[in-house]
Amino acid sequence: MDYSALLAAGEHALSLWPLLSLLAGVTLGLVVGSIPGLNDTITLAVLVPITFAMPSDVAFPLLVGVYCAACFGGAFPAILLKIPGTASSVLTAVDGHAMVKQGLAGRALGIATYSSCFAGTLSALVLVFFAPLLAQYALKFGPAEYFSLCVLGLSTVVGMGSGNVMKCAFSCLLGLLVAMVGLSPESGYPRFTFDNFWLLEGLPLTPILIGLFGLSVVIEMLCRDAGATAEAEVEHRTPIRFRDMLLPWSLVRRLMPTWLSASALGNVIGILPGAGMLVAIYMAYERVRRRFGERCGQGLPEGIAAPEAANNSVVASSMVPLLSLGIPGNSTSALFLGALLIQGLRPGPSLFNDSPDVAWLIVICFVFANLVMFPLGLLLARFVPNLIRAIPQPLLAAAIAGLCFTGAFAIGNSVFGIVVALVFGVVGFVFNRMQVPLSPFILALVLAPVVERAFFQSMALSGGSPLYFVTQPLSAAMLTFTALFLLWPLFKRHFFKSRRSLAAD
Amino acid sequence: MIRHRLSPLSGHWLDRVLAAMCLALAMAVLVAASGYPGSAADFPKIIGILLALCGIGLWLFPGKQSDLSGVRLVGVGWAIVGGIAVLLAFAYVGADLALCFLFIGCALLMGHAPGLRLVVIAVLYTLVLGLVFGALLGVPLPGVLFALVVK
Numbered sequence: 251m252d253y254s255a256l257l258a259a260g261e262h263a264l265s266l267w268p269l270l271s272l273l274a275g276v277t278l279g280l281v282v283g284s285i286p287g288l289n290d291t292i293t294l295a296v297l298v299p300i301t302f303a304m305p306s307d308v309a310f311p312l313l314v315g316v317y318c319a320a321c322f323g324g325a326f327p328a329i330l331l332k333i334p335g336t337a338s339s340v341l342t343a344v345d346g347h348a349m350v351k352q353g354l355a356g357r358a359l360g361i362a363t364y365s366s367c368f369a370g371t372l373s374a375l376v377l378v379f380f381a382p383l384l385a386q387y388a389l390k391f392g393p394a395e396y397f398s399l400c401v402l403g404l405s406t407v408v409g410m411g412s413g414n415v416m417k418c419a420f421s422c423l424l425g426l427l428v429a430m431v432g433l434s435p436e437s438g439y440p441r442f443t444f445d446n447f448w449l450l451e452g453l454p455l456t457p458i459l460i461g462l463f464g465l466s467v468v469i470e471m472l473c474r475d476a477g478a479t480a481e482a483e484v485e486h487r488t489p490i491r492f493r494d495m496l497l498p499w500s501l502v503r504r505l506m507p508t509w510l511s512a513s514a515l516g517n518v519i520g521i522l523p524g525a526g527m528l529v530a531i532y533m534a535y536e537r538v539r540r541r542f543g544e545r546c547g548q549g550l551p552e553g554i555a556a557p558e559a560a561n562n563s564v565v566a567s568s569m570v571p572l573l574s575l576g577i578p579g580n581s582t583s584a585l586f587l588g589a590l591l592i593q594g595l596r597p598g599p600s601l602f603n604d605s606p607d608v609a610w611l612i613v614i615c616f617v618f619a620n621l622v623m624f625p626l627g628l629l630l631a632r633f634v635p636n637l638i639r640a641i642p643q644p645l646l647a648a649a650i651a652g653l654c655f656t657g658a659f660a661i662g663n664s665v666f667g668i669v670v671a672l673v674f675g676v677v678g679f680v681f682n683r684m685q686v687p688l689s690p691f692i693l694a695l696v697l698a699p700v701v702e703r704a705f706f707q708s709m710a711l712s713g714g715s716p717l718y719f720v721t722q723p724l725s726a727a728m729l730t731f732t733a734l735f736l737l738w739p740l741f742k743r744h745f746f747k748s749r750r751s752l753a754a755d
Numbered sequence: 756m757i758r759h760r761l762s763p764l765s766g767h768w769l770d771r772v773l774a775a776m777c778l779a780l781a782m783a784v785l786v787a788a789s790g791y792p793g794s795a796a797d798f799p800k801i802i803g804i805l806l807a808l809c810g811i812g813l814w815l816f817p818g819k820q821s822d823l824s825g826v827r828l829v830g831v832g833w834a835i836v837g838g839i840a841v842l843l844a845f846a847y848v849g850a851d852l853a854l855c856f857l858f859i860g861c862a863l864l865m866g867h868a869p870g871l872r873l874v875v876i877a878v879l880y881t882l883v884l885g886l887v888f889g890a891l892l893g894v895p896l897p898g899v900l901f902a903l904v905v906k
Binding site for chain 2 (some may be wrong): 652660675
């Protein structure tokens with residue numbers, strides 16, 4: 251590993267503008283994460299078009315700060331109001347709010363802060379060590395390996411994604427279909443373009459993401475019943491003192507095994523392309539539930555520590571496949587892919603060779619963002635309930651809509667971007683309402699061109715023999731895992747049932 | 756055995772619509788792909804076949820049912836019509852007016868009280884957007900007001 255490049259990136263990250271940008275990103279992330287209805291993906295979708303005129307050493311610290319902190323910020327309203335700020339803090343609300351009812355609001359927030367920062371930093375270190383190693387190894391990948399890896403990513407997102415497997419598959423196939431619009435990468439023949447000039451180059455990625463994650467939320471806000479939005483009332487206005495949030499050493503020692511196991515789980519799941527944050531938090535919480543039984547859900551510290559450590563571990567580790575292989579681990583890292591492309595960089599194994607300064611800066615920013623998150627989190631946790639009440643929802647929705655329209659226009663300096671964002675805004679709204687997950691769609695959209703190109707290259711190399719994919723050892727191993735992931739929904743219930751009966755015995 | 760993820764218990768008509776749409780889309784893709792030459796048709800054909808299988812699967816196992824609770828359908832209609840109107844205004848009138856109307860429209864639709872305060876906030880917000888994109892980021896937005904501001 252190139253330690254000198256790492257040190258240089260660290261030094262650069264601590265210079266004025268990158269550091270200010272990182273601090274702004276972390277603060278923004280904490281705020282948007284704590285506003286129910288907003289999250290890291292929406293914020294990044296709005297921010298990515300803005301960053302394209304920024305220098306990369308300002309743009310990436312900002313995006314990294316938002317990504318790291320938004321996930322943690324969701325814990326504030328989850329604990330204090332029992333309203334998860336982000337989907338990843340849905341389980342934090344269970345034990346967190348139970349502690350608030352016991353008058354331990356400060357302690358609950360402290361546990362969330364310590365867990366998030368500890369696991370986040372650990373996962374950032376995993377990124378520091380694994381991404382360059384994997385990138386070095388991935389330089390030896392041929393088209394067969396790339397094809398199998400992409401198929402593995404798509405199978406993970408379908409097989410292990412949250413929700414109905416058929417809806418996951420539908421979302422994935424629709425993503426593949428949308429990616430087919432434009433010229434065929436192999437023959438150059440126009441597909442699904444309907445003789446439209448704008449469609450020849452395919453649909454632009456960033457406006458699609460702005461529509462799916464930004465405009466869909468605006469439509470959701472516009473369509474919500476007034477009665478449904480009035481639920482964000484604070485039940486308990488327990489004063490939160492700063493010293494309550496500092497955990498005693500005995501509690502830190504008690505929570506350490508939970509942090510380590512949840513972090514390990516989160517890191518493994520984060521590195522798998524497409525597996526998702528929700529899988530990690532449910533698995534981590536399940537472990538705690540098996541260990542503590544009925545005490546879980548009644549204000550158990552481990553009930554906050556496990557999901558918070560798991561979700562923050564996924565954040566940095568989901569960047570491992572993107573930075574080393576060019577394959578995004580989840581929807582949010584797909585937005586990072588957009589940001590990298592906008593900055594004229596090529597994500598993938600060559601990123602660490604071609605643009606080592608940017609690659610290492612991104613990696614080291616994850617470490618710093620998690621370290622900065624600790625004091626900022628402790629400071630902001632006390633003011634968040636008031637902040638949530640202070641922001642008028644109508645003006646917030648209007649501001650997001652304005653940014654989405656402008657951002658979609660700015661990408662190509664054309665109204666076509668707005669058309670794409672509007673169409674996919676409606677698609678995103680319908681998907682959310684019909685419980686169709688968006689992650690498989692995004693992953694398929696990004697991976698489709700790679701899959702197709704790698705497939706035809708492999709066919710050309712092998713003289714048209716599909717057996718080529720199973721004769722390459724690494725490709726064969728990945729295809730085996732693909733089959734296992736696709737069959738996972740069939741065995742999942744049996745697996746958990748047998749483990750539960752073993753635990754009961 | 757797989758009730759949780761392949762639940763046949765949902766009865767929401769929208770899930771049936773989704774399955775039917777998936778099948779219709781599969782047919783359309785297969786028809787369109789049949790007109791493509793050689794290798795350009797391979798992947799679309801595979802996707803078409805998989806979509807057809809997925810449509811059948813969705814019909815049989817729709818899973819967790821769609822949730823339309825708390826949705827004002829009038830709001831959906833207004834959002835779409837408003838979006839198209841802003842798009843046209845963006846293209847033919849200018850981004851400044853379009854963004855101003857978008858801000859006011861969104862806020863009013865969500866229940867913000869109409870008044871001068873809202874108009875002032877909308878104009879200020881539009882100006883800030885114009886400045887950020889035009890002056891700081893170097894992406895000039897179309898519009899008379901923005902041209903003056905950036906100058």
